[in-house]
Amino acid sequence: MAKAKLTFEDIGQTVNVPAGVRVIDISEKVGAGIVYGCREGDCGTCMMHVTAGWNNLTEPSVLEEKVLRENMASRHDRLACQAQVIGDCSVKPA
Amino acid sequence: MITAASEREAHSGPGSDAEPRAVAIADGVHWVGALDPTLRRFDLILRTANGTTYNAYAVRGEQGVAVIDTVKAEFAAVFFARLEQVARYDEIRVIVLNHLEPDHSGALPELMRRAPQAKLVISKRAPAMLKALLKADDQEIRYDTVDTGDEIDLGGRRLKFLHTPYLHWPDTQCTYLAEQQILFSGDVFGCHHCDPRLFNDRVGDFRFAFDYYYAHIMRPFKTYVLDALRLIEPLPLKLIAPTHGPILRERPRRYVARYRELSGADAALEPVPADAPPHFTLLVFYLSAYGSTARMAEAIAAGAESVPGIRVSLYDLEGGEVEPFVDLIEPADAIALGSPTLNGDAAKPIWDLLSSLAVVNLRGKVGAAFGSYGWSGEAVPMIEDRLRGLKLRVPVAGLRLKLIPTDDELADCHAFGRALAEAVTGSGAQAGPTTRPVIEYANLT
Ligand SMILES: Cc1cc2nc3c(=O)[nH]c(=O)nc-3n(C[C@H](O)[C@H](O)[C@H](O)COP(=O)(O)O)c2cc1C
Numbered sequence: 282m283a284k285a286k287l288t289f290e291d292i293g294q295t296v297n298v299p300a301g302v303r304v305i306d307i308s309e310k311v312g313a314g315i316v317y318g319c320r321e322g323d324c325g326t327c328m329m330h331v332t333a334g335w336n337n338l339t340e341p342s343v344l345e346e347k348v349l350r351e352n353m354a355s356r357h358d359r360l361a362c363q364a365q366v367i368g369d370c371s372v373k374p375a
Numbered sequence: 376m377i378t379a380a381s382e383r384e385a386h387s388g389p390g391s392d393a394e395p396r397a398v399a400i401a402d403g404v405h406w407v408g409a410l411d412p413t414l415r416r417f418d419l420i421l422r423t424a425n426g427t428t429y430n431a432y433a434v435r436g437e438q439g440v441a442v443i444d445t446v447k448a449e450f451a452a453v454f455f456a457r458l459e460q461v462a463r464y465d466e467i468r469v470i471v472l473n474h475l476e477p478d479h480s481g482a483l484p485e486l487m488r489r490a491p492q493a494k495l496v497i498s499k500r501a502p503a504m505l506k507a508l509l510k511a512d513d514q515e516i517r518y519d520t521v522d523t524g525d526e527i528d529l530g531g532r533r534l535k536f537l538h539t540p541y542l543h544w545p546d547t548q549c550t551y552l553a554e555q556q557i558l559f560s561g562d563v564f565g566c567h568h569c570d571p572r573l574f575n576d577r578v579g580d581f582r583f584a585f586d587y588y589y590a591h592i593m594r595p596f597k598t599y600v601l602d603a604l605r606l607i608e609p610l611p612l613k614l615i616a617p618t619h620g621p622i623l624r625e626r627p628r629r630y631v632a633r634y635r636e637l638s639g640a641d642a643a644l645e646p647v648p649a650d651a652p653p654h655f656t657l658l659v660f661y662l663s664a665y666g667s668t669a670r671m672a673e674a675i676a677a678g679a680e681s682v683p684g685i686r687v688s689l690y691d692l693e694g695g696e697v698e699p700f701v702d703l704i705e706p707a708d709a710i711a712l713g714s715p716t717l718n719g720d721a722a723k724p725i726w727d728l729l730s731s732l733a734v735v736n737l738r739g740k741v742g743a744a745f746g747s748y749g750w751s752g753e754a755v756p757m758i759e760d761r762l763r764g765l766k767l768r769v770p771v772a773g774l775r776l777k778l779i780p781t782d783d784e785l786a787d788c789h790a791f792g793r794a795l796a797e798a799v800t801g802s803g804a805q806a807g808p809t810t811r812p813v814i815e816y817a818n819l820t
């Protein structure tokens with residue numbers, strides 16, 4: 282299985298993960314600062330900033346794009362409950 | 376005693392349920408809401424000693440009428456009766472909902488049926504919510520969304536919109552009638568206080584109700600309140616027309632100022648001099664029947680205290696009321712909660728405290744749990760789950776130990792306190808992007 286390094290910058294923690302996991306599946310287990318509300322891409326609570334490897338996350342869905350817009354996301358912000366890791370990347374709370 | 380003035384008042388007032396009357400609040404602007412004087416609890420969470428009102432308004436322009444907000448469903452009849460006194464349904468051009476909560480959208484489906492030509496106007500955050508709200512109603516509803524800066528011209532009367540999200544629903548907006556300088560503020564500046572005299576210069580004392588409403592409804596969203604105030608404060612204001620409680624026509628700006636006051640930090644009470652270096656605060660709360668969790672708490676506090684730049688306070692939850700603890704937690708950077716395991720759970724005062732924290736913004740604070748246990752030790756993981764659920768960050772795994780702590784175990788508590796303080800201050804081994812060893816996915820629990 283393809284592996285990727287997912288780094289949570291706020292706590293300086295890197296995890297080796299199989300490709301395809303969602304950021305949400307990892308961040309709570311390691312105590313990173315990203316927080317969650319609905320857990321299904323609706324509320325925007327879990328917005329995170331991708332500091333490296335922007336292209337190593339699955340493309341946002343139309344719905345995620347919309348929620349990001351509504352929550353005034355800046356460039357390289359994603360929803361941690363939606364984004365799936367497909368290669369090395371670093372994230373931190375938005 | 377019936378004076379000429381009170382006689383006049385009676386005829387210009389809202390009337391009764393049997394004979395409801397619309398009340399003019401400005402030229403061409405009417406209150407068409409409903410009184411609910413016997414309500415004693417609102418939305419499960421608020422006590423309402425003298426009931427509440429659901430205020431809705433009708434604004435007449437040269438080219439049609441706007442209805443701003445409606446009422447709770449069971450009050451639809453008096454709302455329609457009042458509305459019919461000031462407008463025909465075919466004159467209604469727009470219906471504005473400042474947020475979609477059922478206490479103001481309850482009469483919407485029926486209003487749309489009676490005024491099918493009217494366009495519904497909601498905030499840009501509202502469409503998904505509208506769909507969920509009306510999914511049980513089979514009519515198709517057309518709507519426009521608006522944002523700050525958008526306006527609708529009713530002919531000589533322009534409605535301008537202010538996007539004020541999270542006051543207190545994500546879709547909240549305010550509507551400003553520019554020509555008459557009236558702010559239809561939704562729940563903002565509202566309160567649960569039912570008084571048929573309607574206007575702030577006529578009703579009884581509602582200061583308590585105003586502050587209480589803020590404390591329970593707006594306080595969790597202080598930063599959003601400050602954003603909204605930046606939009607509201609520059610507006611010339613003759614009158615604020617909220618969706619609950621008195622209409623604020625006498626010195627309306629006082630209420631805006633009160634919101635600013637209530638949303639500010641309690642800087643005056645901070646014992647630290649203004650020129651002190653940045654510091655962090657950690658509050659350690661515990662409960663202990665036989666003293667073991669108490670001893671853990673003391674060691675954790677001492678360990679945390681050994682880290683520079685953090686002020687640590689220690690409290691026995693048994694020794695205080697929940698409310699002041701909530702006030703302490705609001706500006707704190709971190710909380711650690713200690714409880715023994717009793718019958719497979721943490722002790723009730725912990726849950727009482729945690730369930731009272733909904734009124735403050737906890738996002739990004741650090742949380743931690745600890746406690747002594749006898750055989751199963753459920754309390755610590757349960758508290759940790761709850762802390763995460765409340766959007767705290769839990770960077771240091773909880774610490775539990777069996778029955779009476781040994782000196783070694785107290786040293787672990789000391790180290791736990793230090794690690795927690797370092798996570799809060801961003802110092803020590805916890806900080807920096809490359810300091811923690813890489814974890815394998817398979818080893819995550
Ligand atoms: C004061 C208040 C706060 C609310 N906060 C939230 C919230 O944070 N998240 C959420 O998903 N819904 C929230 N809601 C929406 C309610 O959960 C929703 O209206 C629900 O349908 C009410 O269910 P009920 O009819 O059983 O009371 C809130 C509602 C009120 C009145």
Ligand code: FES
Nearest residue numbers: 318320325327362
């Ligand atoms: S948690 Fe609600 S959008 Fe991700």
Ligand SMILES: [Fe+2]
Nearest residue numbers: 474476543562
């Ligand atoms: Fe509301």
Ligand SMILES: [Fe+2]
Nearest residue numbers: 476478562618
């Ligand atoms: Fe309301």
